[in-house]
Amino acid sequence: MSYNFNKIEADWQKYWAENQTFKALNDSDKPKYYVLDMFPYPSGAGLHVGHPLGYIASDIYARYKRHKGFNVLHPQGYDSFGLPAEQYAIQTGQHPSLTTEQNIKRYREQLDKIGFSFDWSREVRTSDPEYYRWTQWIFIQLFNSWYDEASQKARPVSELEEIFSAEGNLTVKATCDDDVQDFSAEEWRSFSSEEKQEQLLKYRLTYLAETEVNWVPQLGTVLANDEIVNGVSERGGYPVVRKKMTQWSMRISAYAERLLQGLENIDWTESLKESQRNWIGKSVGAMVRFNLQEETLKKVQGDDKTGAAPGISVFTTRPDTIYGVTFMTLAPEHDLVSKITTPEQKEEVEAYVAASAKRSERERMADVKTISGVFTGAYAEHPFTKEPVPIWIGDYVLAGYGTGAVMAVPCGDQRDYDFAKHFAGQNGMPAIKNIFKDIDISEEAFSGKEGTVIANSDFLSGMPYKKALKASIEKLEEMGQGKGKTNYRLRDAVFSRQRYWGEPFPVYYVNGMPQMISEEHLPIRLPEVEKYLPTETGEPPLGNSSKWAWDTSRNEVVKNDKIDHVSVFPLELNTMPGWAGSSWYLFRYMDPHNDERFVSSEAQQYWENVDLYIGGSEHATGHLLYSRFWTKFLKDRNFLSVEEPFKKLINQGMILGTSAFVYRLEGENKFVSNNLIEGKAVQQIHADISLVNFSDELDIEGFKNWRPEFKDAEFITEKNGSYIVGREVEKMSKSKYNVVNPDDICEDFGADTLRMYEMFLGPLEQAKPWNTAGITGVHNFLKKLWKLYHTSPSREEEVFSFSEGKASADSLKTLHKTIKKVTEDIENFSFNTSVSTFMICVNELSAQKCDQREVLEPLAILIAPYAPHIAEELWKRLGHNESITTAAYPVHEEKFLVESTKEYPISFNGKMRFTMELPLDLSKDEIEKQVMANEKTQQQLAGREPKKVIVVPGKIVNIVG
Numbered sequence: 001m002s003y004n005f006n007k008i009e010a011d012w013q014k015y016w017a018e019n020q021t022f023k024a025l026n027d028s029d030k031p032k033y034y035v036l037d038m039f040p041y042p043s044g045a046g047l048h049v050g051h052p053l054g055y056i057a058s059d060i061y062a063r064y065k066r067h068k069g070f071n072v073l074h075p076q077g078y079d080s081f082g083l084p085a086e087q088y089a090i091q092t093g094q095h096p097s098l099t100t101e102q103n104i105k106r107y108r109e110q111l112d113k114i115g116f117s118f119d120w121s122r123e124v125r126t127s128d129p130e131y132y133r134w135t136q137w138i139f140i141q142l143f144n145s146w147y148d149e150a151s152q153k154a155r156p157v158s159e160l161e162e163i164f165s166a167e168g169n170l171t172v173k174a175t176c177d178d179d180v181q182d183f184s185a186e187e188w189r190s191f192s193s194e195e196k197q198e199q200l201l202k203y204r205l206t207y208l209a210e211t212e213v214n215w216v217p218q219l220g221t222v223l224a225n226d227e228i229v230n231g232v233s234e235r236g237g238y239p240v241v242r243k244k245m246t247q248w249s250m251r252i253s254a255y256a257e258r259l260l261q262g263l264e265n266i267d268w269t270e271s272l273k274e275s276q277r278n279w280i281g282k283s284v285g286a287m288v289r290f291n292l293q294e295e296t297l298k299k300v301q302g303d304d305k306t307g308a309a310p311g312i313s314v315f316t317t318r319p320d321t322i323y324g325v326t327f328m329t330l331a332p333e334h335d336l337v338s339k340i341t342t343p344e345q346k347e348e349v350e351a352y353v354a355a356s357a358k359r360s361e362r363e364r365m366a367d368v369k370t371i372s373g374v375f376t377g378a379y380a381e382h383p384f385t386k387e388p389v390p391i392w393i394g395d396y397v398l399a400g401y402g403t404g405a406v407m408a409v410p411c412g413d414q415r416d417y418d419f420a421k422h423f424a425g426q427n428g429m430p431a432i433k434n435i436f437k438d439i440d441i442s443e444e445a446f447s448g449k450e451g452t453v454i455a456n457s458d459f460l461s462g463m464p465y466k467k468a469l470k471a472s473i474e475k476l477e478e479m480g481q482g483k484g485k486t487n488y489r490l491r492d493a494v495f496s497r498q499r500y501w502g503e504p505f506p507v508y509y510v511n512g513m514p515q516m517i518s519e520e521h522l523p524i525r526l527p528e529v530e531k532y533l534p535t536e537t538g539e540p541p542l543g544n545s546s547k548w549a550w551d552t553s554r555n556e557v558v559k560n561d562k563i564d565h566v567s568v569f570p571l572e573l574n575t576m577p578g579w580a581g582s583s584w585y586l587f588r589y590m591d592p593h594n595d596e597r598f599v600s601s602e603a604q605q606y607w608e609n610v611d612l613y614i615g616g617s618e619h620a621t622g623h624l625l626y627s628r629f630w631t632k633f634l635k636d637r638n639f640l641s642v643e644e645p646f647k648k649l650i651n652q653g654m655i656l657g658t659s660a661f662v663y664r665l666e667g668e669n670k671f672v673s674n675n676l677i678e679g680k681a682v683q684q685i686h687a688d689i690s691l692v693n694f695s696d697e698l699d700i701e702g703f704k705n706w707r708p709e710f711k712d713a714e715f716i717t718e719k720n721g722s723y724i725v726g727r728e729v730e731k732m733s734k735s736k737y738n739v740v741n742p743d744d745i746c747e748d749f750g751a752d753t754l755r756m757y758e759m760f761l762g763p764l765e766q767a768k769p770w771n772t773a774g775i776t777g778v779h780n781f782l783k784k785l786w787k788l789y790h791t792s793p794s795r796e797e798e799v800f801s802f803s804e805g806k807a808s809a810d811s812l813k814t815l816h817k818t819i820k821k822v823t824e825d826i827e828n829f830s831f832n833t834s835v836s837t838f839m840i841c842v843n844e845l846s847a848q849k850c851d852q853r854e855v856l857e858p859l860a861i862l863i864a865p866y867a868p869h870i871a872e873e874l875w876k877r878l879g880h881n882e883s884i885t886t887a888a889y890p891v892h893e894e895k896f897l898v899e900s901t902k903e904y905p906i907s908f909n910g911k912m913r914f915t916m917e918l919p920l921d922l923s924k925d926e927i928e929k930q931v932m933a934n935e936k937t938q939q940q941l942a943g944r945e946p947k948k949v950i951v952v953p954g955k956i957v958n959i960v961g
Contacts, residue, residue: 002798003782003787005749005750005752005753005782005869006747008870008872009113009751009752012872013112013113013115013869015872015883016115016883019883020119022072022074022117022118023121024119024122026606026607027606028071030069031069031070031071032611033062033070033073033612034073034611034612035058035061035073035611035612036613036646037054037613037614037615038614038615038616039582040078041079041080041082042078044099044106045739046103046106046107046741047741047742048732048739048741049732049739049740049742049758050654051742052111052742054615054616054652055116055614056758056759057614057650057759057764057831059074059115059755060826061612061829061865062074062117063117063864063865064826064865066885067888067889068889069888072117073122073607074116074118075122075123075124075589076116076118076123077125078100078107078124079126079578080100080126080127081126081127081503081581082501082578083235083499083578084235085099085501086501089500089501089532090532096127096532097127100125104125110742113742113751114742114754115752115755122592124588126580126581129523129525129526131588132503132523132580134588135503135580135581136503136504136506137506139206139505139506142205143157143204143514143516144156144157144158145633145636145637146160146174146175146176146205147254147255149173149254152257152258154254154633156637160172160174164185164188164199165185166185167185168183168185168188169182170184174203176203177203177207177209180199180203183199197513198513201513201514204251205254206250207249208249208514209246209247211247211400212243212244212400213242213244213245214227214242215241215245216238216240217238217239217241218236218238219233219238220498221498221499221540222247222496228240228360231359231360242357242360242361243357248494248495248505249492250493250626250629252626253491255632256488257486259276259490259625259629259632260277260282262644263276265643265644266646266647266648267648269765271617272620272651276624276625279489279620279621279625280489280490281488281490282487283315283486283487283488285315285316285318285319285484286315286319286473286476287313287314287315287403287483287484287485288322289312289313289383289480289481290312290314290328291311291380291381291383292310292380292381293378293379293380293381293388296378296380296391299342300339310336310339312330312380313403313405314328314402314403314406316407318409318412319473319476320457320460320463320468320469321412322382322383322409322457323384323458323460324410324412325382325389325407325408326408326416326420327389327391327429328389328390328391328407328408329373329391329392329394329396329397329405329416330392330394330397330405331393331394332353332356332393332395332399333399334399337349337393340378341377341378342378349374352372352374352393353393356395361398361400364398371418371419371422372394373394373423375390375423378390383482392423396415408420459475490625493626494577495576496575497540497575497577497578498534498573498574499532499540499575500526500541501526502580503575503581504571504572505576506523507571508552508571509569509572510569514572518555521556528545528547529542530544531544542571542574543573546559546560546561547560548570549562549568549570549571550570550571551568579622579626582623582626582627583626583629584598584630584631584634586609586627586645586646587599587604590604590607599640601641604642605641608641608642609631609646610645611647611648612650613645613646613647613650615649615652616652616654617651624646624649627645628645653762653763653764655732655768655769655770656730656732656767656768656770657689657729657731657732657736657738657739658727658769659686659729659730659737660687660689660692660727660738661674661684661727662685662698662703662723663680663682663684663726664683666681666683669709669712669714670715671713672716673715673716673718674696674724674725675718675724676718686738687703688706689737689739689740691706695722696724697722697724697725698723698724698725700717729769740770742754749775749776749779750782752867752868753775753779754775756778756835756866757778759866760832764830764832781838781839781842784843785842785867785870786798788842788846789856791851801851802851802878803852804853805852806854807850807855810848811845811850811855812854812896813896814844814845815841815855815858815890815896816892816893816894817897818837818840818841818859819862820892821833822834822838831866834866838863841859860874861884861888861890862890864887868884872884899920900919900920900921901918901919901920902917902919902954903915903916904918904931904955904956905956906934906936906959907956908940908959909958910958913940914936916930916931916934918930920954924953927953928949931949931951931957932949941959941961946959946960946961947960
């Protein structure tokens, strides 16, 4: 039988599915191991050969762990809510659920063809109401929780209400809104129900707030920062503007320190950890309050002198530089801007604010060259000197970072210096020469090094840096103008999206206050809508539903015309973001059919968390942070027993495509072959790589028929009539026409070839280019492996054959060095070198004509994680009735690797003439005796007696004549 990979692979994929070979048990006596791939989104384009790279790596490791005696959980499912399906629905009118179902079916077919050992009995989909029921449940738990900074954990809001009722909020140390007012227990008890709800909303871990968001008019929704690339939406490339909206937010900032500290206890790459550290952005310093000058304060307060006087709070890591403050800069979105701006500056300020709203936060953060800003006409008061400090706005300050305001010290900060220099002499900005009037502007003064002396700074003058830092904070606290504080760049996560295809919130509104729907009535299912766009009045798409109200007496969703604000109330119109369902999916895989809990404590305590997680580095500051946050929260509330979701994390590199280019003469529909374009003005155009052969020759007729505009094109070809394309390695993408379909590779070469070739391309973590021409080498290797288990009585026939006899020492040595190397490679995730090792092994065994079971059987197990279909077939032919998955992993024995002989170079007068293989345990005399008796030695001596024979055991023999 020849190597008919198509039949072999189809048969074994059917066998695995029918026998549920990879189904994991929750009550096994075996040690557990949980392998997980990052949640795939099922796009309409299906998989290209770059997508399976991480899946193949995780599958190899999952299969290896099964052989090693572990109970392996290796599930798969779909992150099936998202914008692409909704955009397609807007364009075609087709419901996103239908599109999603079709895409999932396509993905499943492709994944099955590659032979992954997924436990499909545990499949989850985020768009399944039985799944998002529990996402809604987690949202409710967050709403009903607050963060106690004293115990450093989340606690039920019911406990907070008890504290308020007994003590008020004066003793409560909580992560909460900045504008929380102090109240006593008596005042709390006197509050109305709505007033209590308003106060509690300032403490809840998920809360409603007016927030600066990234609004995309063309998509009609808000995007998270990680969904924006180069200032435009990742999906569609649409402009992003900053806009204030009332949104649900998650108080992830409460967990900033724990998210930082937790990085020390997980096996992630240092670069990925550093990305999270930078995103969290811990800073230790002081919060400084700048009071408004009298004239500015009058403008803000009018004639009303009641209440606390407004001021500007600034966080700084260098309060010791406070005497260098020359001006203040507010973010354009800062609440005070519209209140303090003078009539003379109003027009200019409003224009600047409007322009800033069109730039994303990432764009503003990245732009270090552009200097722009506007003076408000208002002044603050320096905390110590009481001198006027002009207040400017500038979009290099972000409303969501810190307090949205900075105290500008030009002699200590390059951006402040550049800003001051740019606007020096303008109204509200002192001339540049005055900026440094009373300040030591030497670099050392602001380097922050121990021993630095700060000059010309009143009581701080002459102090070492650390002492001055402490003294400045003490002075601020003494004057009531500030206090020491640790700050984080991490901001609370906006959790609302103005779109249809997402998880509905389990929320209805009574007098504008959010109320949670009781858990027993979940899930709250997405309603049907006629249109997937926002309503004509600007409401989210759920506003198009005629049946989207909550009846509190019947506990069900009813038609909107029944809303009476007595027993029937409006439901939340926003939906949850894409990261909601993907933040906890790893736990649902442990217990996917549980109707009572999102995961049983028994299942979670058995599986704990993910042992190995493989996915792209692009999720470093989005999905991974949110998932860590939710896990810590659920642990706090005793729903989980673990602090971290993922123990070990590997980011796979990208498989790049090799694009093909044709060259059109500018202004003409004429194409010039690559070797003939020199000196010509040409336009480079992507061509579909399916129209190009391995010799870079374009199928001209196929290209003409590919797109209508090329139908009548002319081609300037090489002398032999061929058109040679240009080549370039870049990201594999449908838009670049360089996508390679894995189905085609599986059809032409087999899934085992695809799996091994993707691993062979290079180290897992690195980017590497795809080259279909190179795949034949791996395919030929598998054919050679097949032949190792077969004899060929005739050219037309191959017969499976093996021997029960004893293998040669050489064959055992080849096997055991392969076992040792491949095992080390798998443990180190060096899969590319494993493939090379297999090739060397099969070449050596073929040369040794090895056909012994004691070598061929362990070799089949060894290669099974990489090429499972051919391994299963060979295993069956070796006489086994069970899947090779059940076979124990072979163990290398060092005794087979110990060298027992040495190939000695035999030299005459220092010149090597031939070699002899001799046992290593021979004595010097025995070595000399055997060398002298050799026929070749006698020929060299030609009857002469040697003067001396030099023998160095294990190294050389030199005969001196």
